[in-house]
Amino acid sequence: AQSVTQPDIHITVSEGASLELRCNYSYGATPYLFWYVQSPGQGLQLLLKYFSGDTLVQGIKGFEAEFKRSQSSFNLRKPSVHWSDAAEYFCAVGSSGYSTLTFGKGTMLLVSP
Amino acid sequence: GAGVSQSPSNKVTEKGKDVELRCDPISGHTALYWYRQRLGQGLEFLIYFQGNSAPDKSGLPSDRFSAERTGESVSTLTIQRTQQEDSAVYLCASSLSTREQYFGPGTRLTVT
Numbered sequence: 001a002q003s004v005t006q007p008d009i010h011i012t013v014s015e016g017a018s019l020e021l022r023c024n025y026s027y028g029a030t031p032y033l034f035w036y037v038q039s040p041g042q043g044l045q046l047l048l049k050y051f052s053g054d055t056l057v058q059g060i061k062g063f064e065a066e067f068k069r070s071q072s073s074f075n076l077r078k079p080s081v082h083w084s085d086a087a088e089y090f091c092a093v094g095s096s097g098y099s100t101l102t103f104g105k106g107t108m109l110l111v112s113p
Numbered sequence: 114g115a116g117v118s119q120s121p122s123n124k125v126t127e128k129g130k131d132v133e134l135r136c137d138p139i140s141g142h143t144a145l146y147w148y149r150q151r152l153g154q155g156l157e158f159l160i161y162f163q164g165n166s167a168p169d170k171s172g173l174p175s176d177r178f179s180a181e182r183t184g185e186s187v188s189t190l191t192i193q194r195t196q197q198e199d200s201a202v203y204l205c206a207s208s209l210s211t212r213e214q215y216f217g218p219g220t221r222l223t224v225t
Contacts, residue, residue, distance in 0.1 A: 004155075032212070043117070043204060043216040044156075051212070090155060100146060100172070101214065103155035 002027040004093050006104035013081050014112050021076040021107050023091030033074040034092040034101065035065055044090065050074065061085070086111045115139065117217035119205050125223045126195055134190040134220045138207030145188050146214060147180055150202040159203075162188065195224045 003026045013019050025031055032051050036044040048059025055067040065076045074091060088108050092101040118137045126132050138145050144163045148156040158172040162182040173179070177196075182188040192199055202221050206214040 034213075036216075041218075043218040044206075046213055046215070049213060092156075100158040100161055100169070101156075102158070103148075105153075105155040 002031070002093050002095070002102045004091050004102055004104035006089075006091055006107050008107045009105070010108045010110065012110040012112055015083050016080050019076075019078045019081045019085070019109070021089050021091075021109070023074045023076065023104060024072050025074065025091070025093045026072065027093055027095070029095060032094040033065075033067060034094070035059065035063070035074075035076050036090045036092065036103075037061075037087045038090065038106075039087045047076070047089075081109075081111055083111045083113075085109060117205055117207050117215055119203075119217040119220050121220060122218065123221045123223075125225060128197060128224055129194055131191065131193045132195055132222065134192075134203050134222070136188045136190070136205030136207075136217060138186070138188070138205070139209075139215055141185075142207035142209050142215070143185055144208045144214075145182055146206045146208075147188070147190050148204045148206065149174075150204055150219070152201070156204060159190070192222075195222075197224050200224045 005024045034049045035047040038044050047063050048057050050057050050067045058064050063078050088106045090106045091104045094101045120135045146161050147159040150156050160180045161169040177193045180190045202219040204219045206216045208214045
């Protein structure tokens with residue numbers, strides 16, 4: 001069965017500092033990987049996705065993520081965090097013929113002044 | 114264009130009552146998904162509709178939960194005889210293909 005682990009429940013980053021959110025997955029074949037962001041009271045917004053090809057993918061709002069098959073990881077990064085990035089971030093995995101996504105439990109990002 | 118919409122945005126109900134939650138997917142999206150998000154948890158898959166195929170109900174937690182979809186349009190998630198553990202945010206998503214899912218804002222259900 002596929003699974004996703006986000007080891008950090010909360011992370012606090014100073015505004016302007018760099019950010020890395022960790023995601024590890026377990027999946028038997030080539031995974032489809034996603035990062036979503038959820039602001040309070042909102043639905044989930046897709047930040048970026050990896051299906052195949054270049055393992056470094058660019059997303060919206062200045063985010064990027066790198067797929068590392070050897071480490072079963074898909075960590076999310078941003079070089080300089082803005083206060084508006086404070087939200088909850090979810091990593092998810094699916095398959096080429098998926099009908100559903102399996103989500104991690106999320107990482108809450110807090111941005112300090 | 115319009116995104117996925119859900120109604121109501123909030124629902125408070127008494128234990129034992131039935132509730133219906135509605136999802137309007139993005140027009141033309143053939144696939145529709147329901148997820149549940151409990152406080153402090155990730156999203157749990159509930160049910161998936163794809164075109165005219167039989168729905169994948171493997172995530173429904175009990176027979177009190179059911180869902181219907183009319184063609185490739187509106188879907189209704191029904192919870193019968195609600196329990197306090199049903200309190201959660203129920204999220205609907207739709208997709209055009211077997212790839213990106215677009216989520217609605219969710220319905221926050223509180224069972225008192």
